[in-house]
Amino acid sequence: MNQHLAETVSFLERLVSYPTVSSDSNRLMIADLAARLEDAGARVELFETPDGKKANLFATLGPDVPGGIVLSGHTDVVPVADQDWSSDPFTMRRADEKLFGRGTCDMKGFIAAATVLAPEFAKQPLRRPIHFAFTYDEEVGCLGARALVPALQERGIRPSIAIIGEPTDMRVIEGHKGCCEYTVNFTGLEGHGSSPHRGVNAAEYAVRYVTELMQLRGELMMRAPQNSRFEPPWTTINVGRINGGVAHNVIAGKAEVEWEMRPVQDGDADLVNSAMQEVIDRDLLPMMRAISADADIVTHVIGEVVGLEVMEENAARDLVASLLGANGADVVPFGTEAGLFQQMGMSVTVCGPGSIDQAHKPDEFVSLEQLSICLDMLERLGRSPALIDASD
Template identity: 65%
Template sequence: MTDLHTTRAILSNLIAFDTTSILPNRHCIDYLAAKLEDAGARVEIFGDETGKKANLWATIGPEGDGGIVLSGHTDVVPVADQDWTSDPFELVERDGKLFGRGTCDMKAFIAAAVAMAPEFAKHATARPVHFAFTYDEETGCLGGQALVEVLRERGLRPSIGIVGEPTEMRIIEGHKGCYEYTTHFHGSEGHGSAPDLGVNAVEYAVRFISKLLELKDALKSKAPEDSRFDPPWTTINTGSLIGGVAHNVIPGKATVQWEMRPVQVSDADFVKGELATHVEHLNQQMKAVHPDAGVHTHTIAEVVGLEPMTENAARDLITELTGANGCDVVPFGTEAGLFQSIGMDVVVCGPGSIAQAHKPDEYISLDQLDQCITMLKRLCSRLSTPRP
């Protein structure tokens, strides 16, 4: 109960920090750094170019490779236009549940990990435990990508990663990648009565979307026979089409926001190759009317998926700690694939349900939080045992 009380207190403070992705997270990172330093951790803070956002990397235990990483993102999604029954940035308890923005996605896991830091300090004599808390996961895993590059450059080689996204404490050993793009169309405005004299950016955006829909269908036939994902193929989603100012004006600008969730890298290469050919054709048509017209795609993020592995020390460890029977894969993305890309064995396992994430009255149940704390307490004994 003491561990749950401490975790709840830390979670309450974390929820009070409005770390919506468009806002700074530095105040939250500074709070976590102070808590971990009090527990004896060696803490480093890596700021972004603005100085307003930062990643935290902290270590308890001996120097060296083979450590266990506890990973979580500090940013949350907006609450604008959502109908909350309580202040989203104040932790409220009702009926065995803790309500607040970020409770399940994913500040509860961060709070539990930090609450257990003093216990880790007592037991981490043979193997280090690392804390990796990042910014801007919700907008493209930007902080995670930056942190992984730091680890790569320094040659740091932790062996196991536990990403505490909400899985109801199920072990997730695989998920799709997440590639996000914004494609801009620059046309030439004019009067709607003479459409041939302008370049209609919205119409060319529609042609681009039509190609996305064509590729969306084509990907279904490329699903690997042994794919465990639901759906088993790489998906494409057109998120928005923005353009135009009036009924009688040829729109000079349009923007398409879209994403794909690759099951395999070859699918992403296929889509990008097909689109490159299509965009070249669109550019030729647009520039034939106006030389400054054209199409440009801005890559928001290309975050690799978490590939299921035959041998996975992280999966084996969490299976022992939780007593879970079997593992799953999920379609949503996390930072797990980033850690896998630098040679770590990784799983996603954390308290709460993804069904509650991003919704009004987001919550985490006390039972789920207690299960997470139990797993982390059992982890302590592994820190006094050298890596196999």
């Protein structure tokens, strides 16, 4: 094992030990990353949430000029509750050339590799800056990136290229679907189960809502763009959770539906949201309020994150493909923060170690081979004309 790989494995072990589940703070991990980047000579700035419990990190090596390259990753991980792990998910375990632990592939492996190589980047005669953007709450609506992007714009920070290190098996990704997440709360009128006509059953109206939502699936399938490269090629809808009621013999006074949509085109999201609001206003609420004036349906937007649009000209895609010796680029159905950086005017690609098939599952892992490929790519990046050539 070479020095950089050994250092990355050691540092990844530290990062995994921080239980940065989205519901909890990421400040200890951010502080560790900040200290390491400052030791490498980077200019580091933290962007705290209003309550101070979480923070984004943005750091820069090289000249204070426009352009340059951003290496980006999210620090939060999904929960481990009710998952059957073979070992402590926050104590990294090595076996069969794999590193097991929550976040190893999604996506602390990339963060560790990029941070470990910061001193090597600093040794190069950088003519353009290399930035590090480490965010919070990607897993619950890309909240950190949605806060970081306008903060960078206010400061006039305008990188040219962004590499998002999500787990892609080190494949170059040039496009992905958007991700819209919603929670819908139904308020009815409780009563005795023997007289359902005297109450408003929130659970029943939640089911009616979901039924209408599912009927939109067929229309979305028919709207799939021609020659779509996504699998499946249409916008998808998934109902992730339905909850309501307290007992068999009680009319449910409260219910909740959590669902998501993965648009392949902006018009699909508008179609679904408009159609569901019409169902609420025209059908469901009038029926509920005919019995109880206090009945209500409230939709909460958890996150509406744009997709990464495939661009004919994409300097980020071309750069990473050249560093890896890859021919062509792919698209994926899962979402990332990439589209937010693209909206800033950057050229963006997604490429990182590990497989999305391992993300969010028990015994999540990243292989040493994938980390090694990632480190090789980043080392080549540090010596590339994209950073050390002053010409345009």
